[in-house]
Amino acid sequence: MTNSRTMRVLQAAAGVLVLAAGWQILSMVFPHYLFPPVPEIVLRTIEILITGSLLADVLLTAMRIFGGLLGAFILGGLLAIAIGQSKTAENFIAPVLTFFQGIPALSWVVFAIIWFHGIEFRVLFIMVMTTLPAFTFQILDAFRSMSKDLFEMTMAFRPSRWTLFRFLIVPTIVPGILTAWKVNLGNAARVVVVAELVGATGGVGYQLLRQQQLFDMAGAMAWTLQLVLFVLIVQQTIAAIENRVLRYRPVSERAM
Amino acid sequence: MRKMIPDPVICFKDVTKIFRRADGRGDFVAVDKLSFEIAKGEIVAVLGKTGCGKSTMFNIVAGLIEPSSGEARVIGHEPFREFEFFRGKIGIVFQNDRLMPWRSALDNVRLGLQILDRDPKQAEDTARGWLARLGLSGHEHDYPHALSGGMRQRVSIARAFAVDPEILLCDEPFSSLDEMTARDLRAEFVRLVRQSNKTAVFITHQISEAMEIGDRVLVFHRPARIAYDTWLHAVTSDTERRKAHEDIMRVLAAEPASGVAAK
Numbered sequence: 473m474t475n476s477r478t479m480r481v482l483q484a485a486a487g488v489l490v491l492a493a494g495w496q497i498l499s500m501v502f503p504h505y506l507f508p509p510v511p512e513i514v515l516r517t518i519e520i521l522i523t524g525s526l527l528a529d530v531l532l533t534a535m536r537i538f539g540g541l542l543g544a545f546i547l548g549g550l551l552a553i554a555i556g557q558s559k560t561a562e563n564f565i566a567p568v569l570t571f572f573q574g575i576p577a578l579s580w581v582v583f584a585i586i587w588f589h590g591i592e593f594r595v596l597f598i599m600v601m602t603t604l605p606a607f608t609f610q611i612l613d614a615f616r617s618m619s620k621d622l623f624e625m626t627m628a629f630r631p632s633r634w635t636l637f638r639f640l641i642v643p644t645i646v647p648g649i650l651t652a653w654k655v656n657l658g659n660a661a662r663v664v665v666v667a668e669l670v671g672a673t674g675g676v677g678y679q680l681l682r683q684q685q686l687f688d689m690a691g692a693m694a695w696t697l698q699l700v701l702f703v704l705i706v707q708q709t710i711a712a713i714e715n716r717v718l719r720y721r722p723v724s725e726r727a728m
Numbered sequence: 729m730r731k732m733i734p735d736p737v738i739c740f741k742d743v744t745k746i747f748r749r750a751d752g753r754g755d756f757v758a759v760d761k762l763s764f765e766i767a768k769g770e771i772v773a774v775l776g777k778t779g780c781g782k783s784t785m786f787n788i789v790a791g792l793i794e795p796s797s798g799e800a801r802v803i804g805h806e807p808f809r810e811f812e813f814f815r816g817k818i819g820i821v822f823q824n825d826r827l828m829p830w831r832s833a834l835d836n837v838r839l840g841l842q843i844l845d846r847d848p849k850q851a852e853d854t855a856r857g858w859l860a861r862l863g864l865s866g867h868e869h870d871y872p873h874a875l876s877g878g879m880r881q882r883v884s885i886a887r888a889f890a891v892d893p894e895i896l897l898c899d900e901p902f903s904s905l906d907e908m909t910a911r912d913l914r915a916e917f918v919r920l921v922r923q924s925n926k927t928a929v930f931i932t933h934q935i936s937e938a939m940e941i942g943d944r945v946l947v948f949h950r951p952a953r954i955a956y957d958t959w960l961h962a963v964t965s966d967t968e969r970r971k972a973h974e975d976i977m978r979v980l981a982a983e984p985a986s987g988v989a990a991k
Contacts, residue, residue, distance in 0.1 A: 624792055625826040629843040629891070630815040639839065643830045720830045722873035 508690035516694035526679075530698045533668065533675040536592075537660045537702075540599020541653065547600065548607030555608070556615050565608075573605040577663045585671045595675075598667040603656045610655070614648025615641065650714050654707055661703045736765035737895065737927045738789060743798035745784050745952075758784040759952035761798065766944075771921055771928040773942030775935065777980065781952025782931045786899050789929060790820055803894065816844050819888035821901040825880040827872040833859060833883045834868035840891040858886035862916065878909035885913070889920060896921060896928040903933070914940060935976050939969065947979050955979050 492510050499507040520526040551569070554561040580601045584594040618641065626640045668677025676699050683691035745759040759781045766772050776782050787793045788800050791807030791814055800806065805813045819840075827836045834855050841851035859868055862882040872880055881901060888896060901917075902910035918941055921928050932938050938945050939960060947956035956979040958972065 621822070621824065621826045622828060625820070625822060626839075626843075627792065628790060628818060628820045629840045630812055631843045635843050639843065640828075643828065718830075720871040720873070722871075 505687060505689055508693065512690045513693045513697070516690050517697045520694055520698055529675050529679050530702065533664055533677070533699065534702055536595050536599065536668075536675065537657070537664050539596055540664065541603060541656060541660050543596060543600045544603040544607045544656070545649075545653070548604050549611050551604075551608045552611040552615060555612055569605040569608055572601060575601075577602045577666055581667050581670050584667070591672050594671050595664065595667045599660055599664060602663045603660055606656055606659070607652055610648055610652035611645060614645035614652075617648065618644040646717060647714075650710055650717070654710050657703060657706055657710070661699055665699065735768070737768045737770075737803055738764075738766040738929065739799075739801045740764050740785075740788075741799040743785075743788065743795045743800050745781075745788065745793065746796045757951045759788070759795070762952045762954065763798075764946060764954055764957070766927060766929065768927055769925050770944055771918070771930060771942050772944045772946060773930045773932055773938035774946045774948060775932060775938050775976065775980065776948035776952075777950070778933070780948040780950045782948055783899060785948075785952055786897055786929070786931055789895075790818060790897055816840075816891050817894045819891055819893035819896045821881075821885055821888045821896070821898040823900040823903055825872070825877075825884040827880055827883055827887075829872050832869045832871055833864060833875065833879075836872070836883050837886045837890050840887055844891060854890050855886070858890045859883070861920070862886050878905050878913065881905060881913060885917060885920075889924075892924075894926065896926050898928065898930045900931050900933065902937070910937075917941070935973055935980070938976070939973060945972075945976060947976055949979075949982075955982070 495507065496510045499509045501507075504512075520530065551565055555565055577598070580598045584597045588594045588597060622640060622644075626636060631639065664675070665677040665680065668675040669681050670677075672678050676695050679695045680692055683689075683695060740762050742761045742763055743759055744757070744761055747756045747758055749756055762781070762785060774782050774785070784793070788795055789802055789807060791802075791811050794808040800808075802814070803817065807814060807818075827833075828839065831839065834852070837855035837858055838851050841854060842848075846854075856868060859865060862885060864879060864882055864886070867875065867879065872883070875883065881904075885901070898917075902913055905913065914937065930938075930941050932941070943961060944959045945956070946954055949955040956976060958975075960972065
């Protein structure tokens, strides 16, 4: 198993190296303001990470992503509970959420800029509104996938509602929730950049706008890589949590 | 004539259960005016063809569904309406093990004890004890996927017994196992039930299993009408057992009949 995981990591690294090599070749053919050399991009990336004031922008974006996802997760969870418990609530709420799902992220950005003054609230609003429908439906689906057999077995012991929630509902929906976080994380990272690009004075999106104004491709790549690295780290963290929490799941030897 | 039972633990009087079909094909009568009584300490095997209403009767006794009409009482209370009264009083072994995949064998056995807020240390000791009695020492920390079918069913039996219920309900618990494993588990199950003097209702579709396990055999015809009701304590010789077996087979094969034939 370790060998297979090592092989996967090596293959992934090889893929990235091929991409970097291709970029480096392009930087030898085209002007550096279009395709800066890979070492320059790497140096600029490291510079951001070790410079306090620049790292602060990365952390600001990270906090906005987490804040938005957490807000959408909590609100989405409450809506999922309401929908799950009441057909009337479902009839009212589900179509509204489906409608929201059809609204592009950029439209939410425009609405937020027009409606709200505070930058942080604007960004939070945009993040929540773009990820809320997905979280709600994913949590609801996870809840509805609860096994009727396990429900009846648990009910035979006459548990309280809280006990039922702890012992059956939470373990049932955790896999779905982890998947929802992984899926929405990528979406949130893209949306936050747009929100910051247009309506913020700090963060990765704001810095990308500055690089565009300075025609600094190396800077644009370096700030983009911050976001990519952040998403990769968080996804790996979620994957590690998944491996721990879902360790009871059988794995076929064929899959390794 | 049916034998009258004083203070029955389980008492059905003209119980009917009708399910409404979602596709508009009309109502489905799963149980129709079912009446029977079960005494404390009896092990009753319920036989019948697929779809005759055994599982519906089982779910009514378990309190999982409500009768459409009639009176169903367990320990003098209505199992559906007085659901909470039965905390810790009913243990159920289902046809499939219904183990929580995210819990180890030990934690699955402990589930009922935790729900009933028993002392954690005692709950663990009780759970370990039951796993040991069912031959699963050393497997306490295995997850269900690492256990064989027979082992998983042993865990589910341990889980039902661990809460020390007054009544055990078993819905074809050995039907998904191979004959050797089923035979061993049946013997173990009967020993445990008799030792603890519990009342048990055991659903099966095998006559031999019913006669091996039950003090009494009920045969249902659709829709859960009792077509045959016999106590087996008087059946001792091989000849008598063969005759009882043939009688039950004949009743099972017969057209749906009204009334009760009892010994």
